[in-house]
Amino acid sequence: GPGGGDADTIVGVATATAGAVGGVAIVRLSGPNALTIASDVFAVGRGGKGVETWESHRATYGRVTEADGRAIDEAIAIAFIAPRSYTAEDVVELHCHGGAVCVQRTLMRCRELGARTARRGEFTLRAFLNGRLDLAQAEAVHALVSARTTAGADSALAAMRGGLTTPVSEARRTCVDLLAELEARLDFDDEMVPLDVEAIERKASEAREKIREVLQTAKRGALLETGVTVAILGRPNVGKSRLLNALTRSERSIVTSREGTTRDVVEASMNVAGIPVVLLDTAGIRSETDDEVEQIGVERSRAAAAGADVVALVVDASRGWVSEDYDIWKSEIAANERARGAAILVINKTDVADAENATPPADVVDSFSDVVRISAATGDNLVELERALARCITGDVVNTESESWAVNQRQAEALHVALDSLDRLRDTIDADMPLDFWTIDLREAAFALGTVTGEDVTEDVLDTIFERFCIGK
Numbered sequence: 001g002p003g004g005g006d007a008d009t010i011v012g013v014a015t016a017t018a019g020a021v022g023g024v025a026i027v028r029l030s031g032p033n034a035l036t037i038a039s040d041v042f043a044v045g046r047g048g049k050g051v052e053t054w055e056s057h058r059a060t061y062g063r064v065t066e067a068d069g070r071a072i073d074e075a076i077a078i079a080f081i082a083p084r085s086y087t088a089e090d091v092v093e094l095h096c097h098g099g100a101v102c103v104q105r106t107l108m109r110c111r112e113l114g115a116r117t118a119r120r121g122e123f124t125l126r127a128f129l130n131g132r133l134d135l136a137q138a139e140a141v142h143a144l145v146s147a148r149t150t151a152g153a154d155s156a157l158a159a160m161r162g163g164l165t166t167p168v169s170e171a172r173r174t175c176v177d178l179l180a181e182l183e184a185r186l187d188f189d190d191e192m193v194p195l196d197v198e199a200i201e202r203k204a205s206e207a208r209e210k211i212r213e214v215l216q217t218a219k220r221g222a223l224l225e226t227g228v229t230v231a232i233l234g235r236p237n238v239g240k241s242r243l244l245n246a247l248t249r250s251e252r253s254i255v256t257s258r259e260g261t262t263r264d265v266v267e268a269s270m271n272v273a274g275i276p277v278v279l280l281d282t283a284g285i286r287s288e289t290d291d292e293v294e295q296i297g298v299e300r301s302r303a304a305a306a307g308a309d310v311v312a313l314v315v316d317a318s319r320g321w322v323s324e325d326y327d328i329w330k331s332e333i334a335a336n337e338r339a340r341g342a343a344i345l346v347i348n349k350t351d352v353a354d355a356e357n358a359t360p361p362a363d364v365v366d367s368f369s370d371v372v373r374i375s376a377a378t379g380d381n382l383v384e385l386e387r388a389l390a391r392c393i394t395g396d397v398v399n400t401e402s403e404s405w406a407v408n409q410r411q412a413e414a415l416h417v418a419l420d421s422l423d424r425l426r427d428t429i430d431a432d433m434p435l436d437f438w439t440i441d442l443r444e445a446a447f448a449l450g451t452v453t454g455e456d457v458t459e460d461v462l463d464t465i466f467e468r469f470c471i472g473k
């Protein structure tokens with residue numbers, strides 16, 4: 001398996017790659033040969049000698065060199081000697097110039113000297129396997145790196161500090177202790193005092209309570225992790241594109257007065273109460289169009305609306321509520337169970353007309369969770385629209401901007417399994433089933449909790465977690 005005492009030495013680029021050129025790129029080595037490999041590729045002073053003894057946490061200026069001593073790059077090397085490093089192994093960072101050539105040549109040299117290319121997330125995996133981080137903290141590293149909003153980053157930082165593991169670990173401890181007590185009885189029943197069933201039930205219910213509290217953060221966690229999509233719907237020319245630009249303060253979407261200009265779905269992102277939101281500006285939905293390209297755009301709009309978490313139907317106050325608006329409402333909102341629960345009516349162009357002109361009949365109004373009157377042109381009431389979006393997304397129950405940790409979806413699933421097992425334990429006890437059955441439920445609960453903290457975790461689970469990381473992290 002990965003990690004362990006005889007781990008090989010790995011190398012990877014720790015800074016952003018994916019085509020972007022930065023001023024500096026960091027090539028990171030970790031493992032038992034990190035220091036000797038670094039001494040071979042990195043030379044200091046005029047004589048170009050390798051570093052003989054590395055001092056931890058100290059920057060040294062020098063050159064990365066080819067085998068024959070020719071310079072590849074000027075660089076700074078920093079050694080982090082085990083266990084005071086990210087992975088708890090010997091680590092050396094080579095701070096090279098950014099750009100693909102310097103980095104690739106440096107990587108190549110490290111590989112020639114026996115380092116293996118690090119897999120996705122392998123540095124963090126080693127940090128976990130070596131006990132530097134628990135599993136929830138390791139996952140938080142990924143959440144922090146991929147956070148799209150300040151709220152997401154704050155929550156990840158709180159999780160990195162380890163707050164999530166404590167209650168889960170305590171609940172697991174309780175299960176493990178109860179398990180030990182029951183198993184002792186199964187083996188030596190005759191020699192022991194009678195079982196205190198009430199105490200067992202009380203402890204199990206304390207564990208259940210702890211798990212429930214942790215699970216209360218799951219909705220916020222899911223919102224921060226995956227975000228939501230909001231589809232902007234409406235017939236042509238009502239101001240959908242202008243609204244998207246106004247909300248995201250960009251010119252991402254083409255704004256024009258020609259009908260059918262937005263032929264495809266345009267995406268832009270924004271932040272609503274700390275939740276990453278993808279806005280979809282859809283082609284105007286018209287049922288009669290001869291233009292085949294436009295027809296494809298209309299189909300894509302329909303698909304986007306069907307898949308969105310929230311739908312905003314835009315109407316034009318200067319035109320009033322017209323039958324085409326009604327048709328779109330009927331086919332995309334009234335007929336769509338998902339949209340019905342999360343739809344906002346946006347009456348636009350209030351700078352030139354009275355919003356009441358476009359107010360639909362009461363049964364239509366009632367199908368929306370909010371009606372907001374705005375002007376995309378002047379920006380009037382956009383704040384109110386953002387508030388309506390936030391209400392719609394969070395259901396008003398979740399404080400998405402709290403800076404505390406939240407469980408991610410994987411952790412929430414495991415916690416639900418644990419909760420179910422403990423519920424079953426209660427039924428098992430109530431039904432006077434034999435002790436064997438109690439231990440089955442407890443073992444399941446303890447195992448599920450262990451997959452959250454990392455105390456019980458299979459290689460499969462580790463693979464799925466660390467596969468999502470970027471290379472070099």
Ligand code: GDP
Pocket residue numbers: 234235236237238239240241242243254255256257260262284348349350351352374375376377378
């Ligand atoms: P779409 O087809 O729904 O995307 O509509 P556009 O965003 O392309 O806008 C159509 C026309 O309406 C453009 O001329 C916009 O400038 C104009 N428009 C959009 N929003 C407003 C608004 O709030 N007030 C006014 N007066 N004009 C607007």
Ligand code: ZN
Pocket residue numbers: 240241242254255256261262281282284
């Ligand atoms: Zn448009």
